[in-house]
Amino acid sequence: MNDGNYIPDRPIAFNRDFARLGIGVTGALMLSQAVYWSKRTSNADGWFYKTQADWEEETALSRYEQETARKRLKALGILEEKRQGIPCRCFYRVNTEKLISALQTSMRESSKLDCGNPADKTDGIQQSNTENTQRLQAETTESTHANAPDLTPANPPAQQPAEQGPAQPDQPQPMRNDWEPVIDQLTASLSMAMIPEPVAHALANDQELIGQFKIHHSVSYGREHTRTGWTAQLAKWLARDWQKMGRPQTAPEYAAQRGLDPTISGCPTQELHALWSAKLGDIKPVPTLSEWQRSKSASNLAQRWHEGFTTPLNSDPNQMRYHDQETGLSWWGGLFDAIRNSTTLSKDNWINLQRLGSLDTLAQVVGQVLLEAKGVRS
Known part of the structure; x- marks a missing residue:
């Protein structure tokens, strides 16, 4: 090899469509590299670790150029950062949803600018943008599935009716x-x-x-x-x-x-809150949804929700209270109806949505409902 004529060959991937997002060439270069590492990280949530020296080694961007690019990407919500550990280290993650949205917006704007131009001058531009967007999304998500x-x-x-407009x-x-x-x-x-x-x-x-x-x-x-x-x-x-x-x-x-709240995960808190409001809102207090969802009472109710999948029915010990969200909401809706129809529970101010998540309170309510139902049958 003639060292005097040797030309280094270490290219990195660069997606030119990123430069149309208003982040400049440096921002597009850093984003291209971030997408590359997002595909290769072992972290399930897409976080990867890079030092300033790593970025410079891989992209040749100076400290000032890196900071400018990061600022632009963070302002768009495309690049997320978090610091953790001792000593503190900076981790990065590409927000795929924000990136795809920004690319789609860029494509629409490009399409509007090209509207009315002769076909021979614009043919292939929109297709190229679309293909690049599809390729980006395939690289960042589809390979894992x-x-x-x-x-x-x-x-x-059987298919259920879709409430999505005129499409069948x-x-x-x-x-x-x-x-x-x-x-x-x-x-x-x-x-x-x-x-x-x-x-x-x-x-x-x-x-x-x-x-x-x-x-x-x-x-x-x-x-x-x-x-x-x-x-x-x-x-x-x-x-x-x-x-x-x-x-x-x-x-x-x-x-x-x-990385979710283990008690809230999978529990339809919004739907339960709406059910309570619809069935009991005129006779019992209804907490603000956002405040209630952040409260301990919502976590307690979520625990009771999860227990319903493994709690046998009193009428049939071989059957659980419910087995999916639809039957679960049906069971809780029936309970709320029973509270309303109960002369005791409907007037008891202690029985409200905030306290219903308590295991003892729920047991008391269900016991009272069963007792009154038994009295009616007898």
């Missing part, structure tokens, strides 16, 4: 932001993958993971499924996430892996 098991039920449940639920259609899965099918499919029922329930109600699925497929142009078809795809996606988490077997283990 490619080997998920096929969880499509042999006899899938039994017709294949692209992913939409307002799409919602068929909960019964989703939970059943997850259970078929040998995922314990409480964990399957938590997965089926994990709005962050479901949101990532919707974001990914909303930019995967050309893919169309029926509502049940999309639900089957989501089940595979969530099963793969469960495998990546180390296959947690209980709701608290799942919550710990996700």
Whole structure:
């Protein structure tokens, strides 16, 4: 080798579409490298560690250029940072949702600017943007779900009416932001993958993971499924996430892996609050939803919610109170109706939503309801 003529060959990936996000070439360079490391980190939440020297070694960006790029990326919410450990170290994570949204906005603006130009001058530009966006999303998310098991039920449940506008639920259609899965099918499919029922329930109600699925497929142009078809795809996606988490077997283990409140995880607190408001709001106090969700009483009620999956019915010890969110909300709605119809419980100011999460209070309420029901039958 002639050292005098040697030219180093150490290129790094650079996505030129990032430069159209208003972050400059330096910001696009740092973001390209951040996306690269996001795919290779062992952290389930996408965090990776880099020193200033690491960034400079990999990108040749000076300290000032790094700080400028980080400031622009953080202002858009695309790059997240956190400091932890002793000594304190800086960790980074790409917010894929914000990045995809910014790219889509950039694509729309580019499309508007190109509108009306001759076809021979613009042909391929929009396609290039779309392909790059799809490629980015595939690189950052789809590779982690490619080997998920096929969880499509042999006899899938009948499709439920979709409240998504004029599109028919039994017709294949692209992913939409307002799409919602068929909960019964989703939970059943997850259970078929040998995922314990409480964990399957938590997965089926994990709005962050479901949101990532919707974001990914909303930019995967050309893919169309029926509502049940999309639900089957989501089940595979969530099963793969469960495998990546180390296959947690209980709701608290799942919550710990996700960094969630172990008592709130998987509990439809908003729906329970709405049920209480609708059925008892005119005769009992209703706490503000946001304040209540942050309170200990909401955590207590969430514990009672989870226990319902393993608590036998008094009328049939072989059956649990409920087995999914729909039957769970039905049980709690029936309890709220019973409280309203009870001459004792409806007038007892001690019985309210804040105290209902107490194990003793709930047992007292259920006992009173059963006692009054027995009196009516007799």
